Amino acid sequence: MRTRRTRVYVAGPMTLGDVPNNIRCGIEMAHKLLGAGYAPYCPHLSHFQQLMFPNRYEDWMLLDFEWIPLCDAMLRLSGESRGAEREVKLADACGIPVYYDLCAFLEDFPVQMEITDDTTTYPSRRSLSIPGQSAPE
Secondary structure: OOOOOOEEEEEOOOOOOOHHHHHHHHHHHHHHHHHOOOEEEOHHHHHHHHHHOOOOHHHHHHHHHHHHHHOOEEEEOOOOOHHHHHHHHHHHHHOOOEEOOHHHHHHHOOOOOOOOOOOOOOOOHHHOOOOOOOOOO
């Protein structure tokens, strides 16, 4: 039995395409994972730190690369992203499984905490979804 939460790296587009939507999707997925008992690392949150304290793109990537080897899994959100592809390559090199499908991730890493009726705080597996994919039953 695990004594800690499963660490999940949320990889996905940030700076290409619809930036506000990209950031929202990443943070929304991290929020859902957190509420379901996982420990997500969400690089999309650095968007807000960048607004206050600008940094070079490569410095943000190097920070993210420090966290990837510590994760149990990576969840790759859909969309074009040079940075996310670099993150996937590092995860592969570290032997960390990369999931492009939330259902497959949930099969390998089931929710580890008891789900309550308060779906705002602890969403059921059904409320975990990636846009364009059906939620697990």
